[in-house]
Amino acid sequence: MATDWLLTQNSRMKAQGIFNWTLPAWAVTLKDEAPDGTITTRNINVCPQAGVCAKFCYALDGAYRYPNVRQRHENNLRLVLDTPLVWQERMAAELRHRRYSGAAIRIHDAGDFFEDSYTMQWLELIRGAPQGQTFYAYTKEVSRFQRLVEPNCPANFKFVYSLGGKEDHLIIKELDRHADVFPDTSSLEAAGYSSQEASDLLAVFGPPRVGMAANRPRKGLKDHSFGELQEIDDIKAAARRARARAKARRDSS
Secondary structure (H helix, E strand, O other): OOOOOOOOOHHHHHHOOOOEEOEEEEEEEEEEEEEOOOEEEEEEEEOEOOOOHOOOHHOOHHHHHOHHHHHHHHHHHHHHHHHHHHHHHHHHHHOHHHOOOOEEEEEEEOOOOOHHHHHHHHHHHOOOOOOOOOEEEEEEEEEHHHOOOHHOOOOOEEEEEEOOOOHHHHOOOOOEEEEEOOHHHHHHHOOOOOOOOOOOOOHHHHHOOOEEOOOOOOOOOOOOHHHHHHOOOOOOOHHHHHHHHHHHHHHHO
């Protein structure tokens, strides 16, 4: 009988010998059925700091939309939300399997570290990993990582901040390892970024300015990277807030 692994491999990760853990991307509605047949719903944002990236997210497209794939990702999220200790125990036990000896494990092929408690569980798992595994992740949860991860990051955990989120302004691009998505390889190189196309592990072991070319043409991603689009969006949002404050002052005078 096939083993129901928590860690899986898509075709690209398998070719590179990388295992990954996946949640649904961005906002998801979980439907729960009670014993009496009553249906209730839960709206969960698995990527709370997603910004402009949500408009172009690869994990909302293609194979990720297949019903069986989406169901598996939602089952992972239910396990984390409803029985977090069971999830942690299962993951810890699985990491002891010989197939993960010395392996590289990407946390979140989709999704992000959406809660403090979930983030802390992963840190416990990483610190307790028994077989020399290397864990890594892209994340837009900048403030959460600055609070919980950066002060005492496990030696076997590598991460890269990912541009295109609502907390881009917290990233110090001259100091922090970060990744950006560009329309194509030529624009990536022109901006001074190094591609991770040869191996996803270059995101955390290659040069600190990590670039990725969009995996397919995207409307609205023709002349700008995710980071540039987020900057434009942030400027527009700041202008809207300024106009609202000015209007409020006029109305109160």
